[in-house]
């Protein structure tokens with residue numbers, strides 16, 4: 563089998579200048595899987611209200627996290643891609659859902675450099691399924707693939723929130739930070755609107771409708787972000803022997819006035835010191851690469867909220883980034899997807 567890999571991440575603006583951030587925000591928020599309202603209203607909201615006000619503020623935040631290599635999320639994805647290629651011996655590329663490099667440009671490059679491929683395996687860099695992350699990235703790459711004339715097949719790695727290799731990589735990345743005394747570990751995940759959870763419920767009658775929905779077995783869980791982040795949290799806590807009263811999970815980065823998944827991370831950071839938590843460890847497993855939401859929102863804003871409310875020690879564990887066990891996981895996920903298609907035939 564001749565294969566290549568394409569790692570897919572979210573994307574960052576081309577530069578931290580307001581102009582480029584506005585272009586990025588427009589593309590991001592005009593995505594119907596992110597702001598799922600009729601196009602007319604979405605255009606009015608995004609181009610008339612959100613982007614003009616948010617772009618300068620977000621640009622200032624991007625300037626604070628920008629490095630010599632550019633946006634952290636892109637630089638880390640590029641380095642991960644190189645390590646995956648070296649480890650697997652399979653040519654590996656990366657593309658982004660928003661901004662650059664685009665899936666069409668990268669698919670063209672792959673076809674040119676490897677004209678005799680049987681398959682390209684897409685690895686969406688999202689452990690959990692959400693219509694605003696995993697689903698939109700996969701559909702966007704598939705649309706670019708279908709628009710071109712490629713002789714290879716496109717295969718897709720499924721969400722890996724409960725994959726033993728991912729759980730192990732995550733647990734081992736956390737373990738060294740628990741050797742010092744701590745009061746609590748908070749697993750914080752990017753939030754999504756509650757409406758998205760209801761929309762993704764294939765049964766139409768389970769998510770947020772059944773008591774303890776995320777613990778009651780259901781086919782809805784295949785697409786339930788809340789269930790999946792809960793599984794990741796509990797499995798990692800089990801691997802690390804963290805007692806139930808010493809960990810919890812919450813959701814960050816809410817945008818707009820809709821109801822999003824709760825509890826909100828900012829509220830938890832404010833209240834934890836009042837509950838006696840002075841030494842806090844924070845980890846964000848939905849992001850596999852450090853980005854604006856971890857470096858700026860957690861390291862800067864999150865720490866400040868915790869400490870100004872009586873917290874004394876705030877430690878944020880870096881994302882998996884280019885961690886060796888994580889590189890192994892990506893290779894394993896791709897190989898398993900390839901085998902499931904070609905060996906089982």
Ligand SMILES: C=CC1=C(C)c2cc3[nH]c(cc4nc(cc5[nH]c(cc1n2)c(C)c5CCC(=O)O)C(CCC(=O)O)=C4C)c(C)c3C=C
Nearest residue numbers: 572573574596620635692694695752754817848853854855
């Ligand atoms: C788990 C992954 C992510 C989900 C789910 C997700 C949903 C989601 N995001 C927004 C709006 C914004 N997110 C922004 C940044 C951002 N989001 C993710 C991941 C998920 N988003 C990442 C990794 C990043 C960082 C990108 C980087 O360049 O470092 C932004 C842009 C920054 C800002 O202005 O705050 C917006 C906007 C919505 C509305 C949403 C679900 C509906």
Ligand SMILES: [Fe+2]
Nearest residue numbers: 752753815855
């Ligand atoms: Fe986001």
Ligand SMILES: [Fe+2]
Nearest residue numbers: 775776786789
């Ligand atoms: Fe659920």
